[in-house]
Amino acid sequence: MKSWLLPLLLVAALIAAWQLATSTGAIADALDLEDFLVPSPLEIAESLWQNRSLLAENAWVTLREILFGFGCALVAGLGFAVLLHLSETLRRASYPLLIASQTVPIIVIAPILVVWFGYGIVPKLAIVALVCFFPIAVNTLDGLRSVDPEAIKLMRTLDASRAQTLRRVEAPAALPFAFSGAKIAIAIAPIGAVFAEWAGSSSGLGHMILQDGAQLETARQFAAVAVLSAIALALFGLLALAQRRVVSWR
């Protein structure tokens, strides 16, 4: 059986159950709500089609925030991991700071960044990069340190410089770890982007979700969430594909 068949069946079954529960009015009745507040999958699909250009426009804004933020985190995370790996002092000094960076609630820091940098893309980049940085840096660092110490000794007797050992032994060994970190990062990046847009923006899927919620446009709100999920899934899939091509020895 194909690996995608089971999850596909499950999703189809869930959508079917949802369709049944909403079209009969069961959920709305149970919650004592108006029917339009509990849209069925078909209504969401309809809204998705009707609002396609609006959704595409806003999706493009959010996708850019995710990609640029993730890109910044990738460069910074990989660079930081290598630096910490090469310097014991730096590692000991900054590891607690690295972990502390993860405990800063983005829900608090997002409005502050908006005050500092305005409504443009910069605070969004910063938030997305902040949530992506940690998994990339920590996983890559673990990967660099996973190398068998005997292999390092071996490279020394084979006349390798520190840089050559890093390039030929430690970096390839760390690659699968770095990919794991990047996959975690890309899966949570959309959440970061939505939080950043909530803190202050005039466009993007997060902005749309917030507006539609206030205007009781529930079907379109769900459509925006569906697009956001699709973006996350697609980016995750691309990374998994890249991992399989690059890490060919596993």
Place this chain on the structure above:
Amino acid sequence: MPGESISIRELAHSFGELQTIDRIDLEVPSEGVIGLVGPSGCGKSTLLELICGLLDPGDGSIEVGGARSAPERLGHCAFMPQRDLLLPWYSAIDNAALALRNRGAGRAEARAQAAEPFRRFGLEGFERARPHQLSGGMRQRVAFLRTLLSGKPVLALDEPFASLDAITRAEMQEWLAAALGSDPRTVVLVSHDVEEALYLSDRVAVLSPRPARIVAELSAPHPRAPDRDAAVTDPAFVAIREQAMHALREVAR
């Protein structure tokens, strides 16, 4: 590439409180093969790392071809670890040519230089194979070639065939004997297999449990004889092997 002599005087070494080596004196002539046998955990691997210059000795001196300091010795010795440690992201020939790449050769140049010995080692057709596609014996041959292509006069082999099954192991011993015959180097061979050490070496030093001292030094009757089976069943060989076993049993008490 000729070998170089090794001269070890009053060598002692500790890791913190733990003394691993206790006054070892050892002379290995150029192109000689010395076997080191001893109970596991006795400090054999530490001794190899000291000789190679991967460690600085706590006390005493080690001289390899005139090189005294650890970084200098590192330039004279190549190390073959217990597990082959072939890099899974490189092909077999790129693994073998690793030292050439480290010394600045381009990929194509390194491959070209490694091609002839690669064939000579019976690995033809497996140049592009990844390590996991090779058999245990072939992996060991690639690992030995990697050590040899470092061009170092002294080879430090740490239980090179410990992971192989008995038959492959006997074949590899015969193969290594032939390889050293056509490409002689000074070799320090650590083994826990007395028969392997006595067959491959000119002399075998028996080490005590930690802290390691040399308790017996034996001359091998038929070092690297072309017919291994005949050599190891010869009465002279069997007698020396029993002597070595006896010495090992004595120190284990």
